[in-house]
Amino acid sequence: MYDDQWRVWKPYVSPWDPCPPILEKAYVVPPQLFLGFQPMNMPQFSLDEALYRGTLWPALYSPYPSRRSADVKGG
Amino acid sequence: MWIYEKKLQYPVRVSKCDPRMARYLIEQYGGADGELSAALRYLNQRYTIPDRVVGLLNDIGTEEFAHLEMIATMVYKLTKDATPEQLEAAGLGPHFVNHDKALFYQDASGNPWTATYIQAKGDPIADLYEDIAAEEKARATYQWLIDYTDDVDIQDALKFLREREVVHSQRFREAVEILKADREQKKIF
Numbered sequence: 001m002y003d004d005q006w007r008v009w010k011p012y013v014s015p016w017d018p019c020p021p022i023l024e025k026a027y028v029v030p031p032q033l034f035l036g037f038q039p040m041n042m043p044q045f046s047l048d049e050a051l052y053r054g055t056l057w058p059a060l061y062s063p064y065p066s067r068r069s070a071d072v073k074g075g
Numbered sequence: 076m077w078i079y080e081k082k083l084q085y086p087v088r089v090s091k092c093d094p095r096m097a098r099y100l101i102e103q104y105g106g107a108d109g110e111l112s113a114a115l116r117y118l119n120q121r122y123t124i125p126d127r128v129v130g131l132l133n134d135i136g137t138e139e140f141a142h143l144e145m146i147a148t149m150v151y152k153l154t155k156d157a158t159p160e161q162l163e164a165a166g167l168g169p170h171f172v173n174h175d176k177a178l179f180y181q182d183a184s185g186n187p188w189t190a191t192y193i194q195a196k197g198d199p200i201a202d203l204y205e206d207i208a209a210e211e212k213a214r215a216t217y218q219w220l221i222d223y224t225d226d227v228d229i230q231d232a233l234k235f236l237r238e239r240e241v242v243h244s245q246r247f248r249e250a251v252e253i254l255k256a257d258r259e260q261k262k263i264f
Contacts, residue, residue: 028218030214030244031245032241032242032244032248035245036252037249037252038249051085053235054234054235054236054239054242055239064218064234064237066222066224066230068221068222068224
């Protein structure tokens with residue numbers, strides 16, 4: 001559901017790179033870049049869920065999976 | 076004036092003995108884009124910003140102090156039971172000889188906090204753009220911190236803090252729109 005918050009690009013790979021190349025690099029484009037002035041009456045999380053996620057607004061929620069563990073996107 | 080509530084904004088649990096992570100978390104305590112910088116920046120800028128957005132700087136600046144004590148709690152929990160040998164192995168030897176286990180406003184490389192990290196230009200747009208940039212930089216720092224621990228409980232609290240940066244950035248962007256809209260002047264014409 002939140003996969004559209006990621007952008008992927010492919011850096012140049014040299015035949016002489018010292019380390020195994022990472023073919024694709026990704027960066028986040030979180031929702032505040034696109035929302036503009038927040039419209040009235042947007043859908044809300046339940047209060048428990050909002051306190052857990054850090055925002056009342058699904059439209060502002062941005063998950064970030066750790067690159068350290070085998071974390072699933074959306075956590 | 077503030078009213079203090081004796082609890083954290085979000086529960087901080089640490090499940091892995093990992094003093095190494097304390098050394099990295101200090102970046103968000105006393106680093107350039109850390110919570111101390113954020114709180115002091117907003118609470119200082121609010122005096123000279125147009126009054127339509129003073130309340131926003133006041134609220135967000137206050138919340139940054141709540142984030143600051145969450146980071147402090149993580150650092151404290153990660154170091155309070157560590158031996159000098161463990162601290163040294165985690166790269167905290169230089170910190171230990173100067174501060175023992177006391178927290179200190181410094182970044183992950185040991186640079187002490189400095190007021191040059193924050194700006195108050197007096198120009199509302201310049202100040203709000205700095206605030207937006209500060210939120211995005213803090214969000215990025217939280218991402219790299221989340222990448223640097225496999226403690227899911229620390230990850231959980233850091234993900235909450237990262238989301239708050241997203242929301243703050245959104246509100247600062249809206250503050251810029253409010254100042255651009257110039258609603259009051261339109262009524263005069």
